[in-house]
Amino acid sequence: MTDENKSETEVETQDLEEKYEALLEEKNQEIEKLQKDLEKSESETQEYISLSQRLQADFENFKKITDKRNQELVKFANENVIKDFLDCYEDFGRALETENDEDLRKGIELIYNKFSDVLAKEGVSEIPAKGEKFDLNKHEALMVQDSPDVENGYIIEELMKGYMYKDKVLKYSKVIVCKK
Amino acid sequence: MSDTKKEKIIGIDLGTSNSAASVLVGGKPTTIPSAEGASQYGKSFPSYVAFTEDGQMLVGEPARRQAVTNPENTISAIKRSMGTDHKVTVNGKQYSPQEISAFILQKIKKDAETFLGEPIQKAVITVPAYFDDNQRTATKDAGTIAGLDVVRLVNEPTAASLAYGLDKAEEDDIWNSVEEYLK
Numbered sequence: 529m530t531d532e533n534k535s536e537t538e539v540e541t542q543d544l545e546e547k548y549e550a551l552l553e554e555k556n557q558e559i560e561k562l563q564k565d566l567e568k569s570e571s572e573t574q575e576y577i578s579l580s581q582r583l584q585a586d587f588e589n590f591k592k593i594t595d596k597r598n599q600e601l602v603k604f605a606n607e608n609v610i611k612d613f614l615d616c617y618e619d620f621g622r623a624l625e626t627e628n629d630e631d632l633r634k635g636i637e638l639i640y641n642k643f644s645d646v647l648a649k650e651g652v653s654e655i656p657a658k659g660e661k662f663d664l665n666k667h668e669a670l671m672v673q674d675s676p677d678v679e680n681g682y683i684i685e686e687l688m689k690g691y692m693y694k695d696k697v698l699k700y701s702k703v704i705v706c707k708k
Numbered sequence: 709m710s711d712t713k714k715e716k717i718i719g720i721d722l723g724t725s726n727s728a729a730s731v732l733v734g735g736k737p738t739t740i741p742s743a744e745g746a747s748q749y750g751k752s753f754p755s756y757v758a759f760t761e762d763g764q765m766l767v768g769e770p771a772r773r774q775a776v777t778n779p780e781n782t783i784s785a786i787k788r789s790m791g792t793d794h795k796v797t798v799n800g801k802q803y804s805p806q807e808i809s810a811f812i813l814q815k816i817k818k819d820a821e822t823f824l825g826e827p828i829q830k831a832v833i834t835v836p837a838y839f840d841d842n843q844r845t846a847t848k849d850a851g852t853i854a855g856l857d858v859v860r861l862v863n864e865p866t867a868a869s870l871a872y873g874l875d876k877a878e879e880d881d882i883w884n885s886v887e888e889y890l891k
Contacts, residue, residue, distance in 0.1 A: 587734075662774070664760075664774040667773070668773040669773065669776045670776065672776055681777070705777045707777060
């Protein structure tokens with residue numbers, strides 16, 4: 529191998545080394561960038577996870593608070609009605625103290641009327657049944673019978689009273705319906 | 709995010725006397741309330757379908773309330789005829805047991821949509837363990853007629869064991885216990 533050849537090879541090797549160095553540097557930078565990206569994504573993921581956990585916890589707390597508030601509302605919603613009922617209850621107590629049967633009957637009649645007023649005030653009303661046309665939205669048919677005085681599909685008799693509470697049926701009235 | 713939102717699947721107990729449906733809300737099974745009111749002792753509603761004189765169709769409590777006045781056009785316990793060729797004739801029109809069951813499922817679907825405020829497409833329906841292929845196919849068909857994609861039929865005892873495990877163990881354990889049960 530001549531000196532010239534040797535130096536040429538050296539130059540080539542040096543070139544290759546430089547290229548290799550540059551490539552290595554480039555790849556290192558790429559790795560560094562990817563690592564940074566990964567770190568960023570990981571921290572973002574962590575952030576989202578903790579956000580969702582916090583939201584879940586917030587939601588659970590909110591639910592607990594709402595449930596508690598609802599329970600309180602339900603617990604004391606009947607306060608006024610109970611006050612009115614207590615009046616009637618006391619009246620019954622007084623009525624029971626009477627010894628005269630006639631007075632007792634009169635007293636109970638008065639209490640019954642008072643009770644009806646309380647219910648009416650709260651929006652409870654009786655569902656008319658006897659003589660009305662059977663309406664499945666208010667009545668429940670327990671039996672059918674033929675009757676000469678009543679038209680087909682009309683109510684012959686009310687077996688149990690029904691009640692409305694405002695615009696909602698509280699209890700359907702149980703009836704006997706005429707069927708020819 | 710909306711793409712990854714899980715579609716709700718309702719669970720239906722399509723019973724002989726009463727039916728009910730529930731759905732997981734916040735990880736807890738919640739019974740879907742019936743719009744026309746529930747049976748006396750619970751949250752289910754009677755499996756009754758009726759057709760009134762004026763052509764109105766009633767399902768559940770209203771149908772039961774008028775049953776004695778209109779027995780010819782009131783159908784109950786249709787589950788007993790599932791998977792048979794039995795046809796019910798109402799106002800001159802014939803209905804298969806699948807169609808009648810579909811009316812009940814349609815009502816459940818509507819109730820669920822009202823309750824959840826979103827459209828419901830998928831459902832799981834329970835069937836008695838003794839139901840044969842015909843009866844199972846008929847139940848699935850009823851779901852399809854009602855516009856539901858029946859993703860699975862679950863045997864009633866399996867559903868019961870699942871429900872038992874739901875608040876007692878991790879999901880994997882439940883499936884293990886069910887697999888154990890099915891062995």
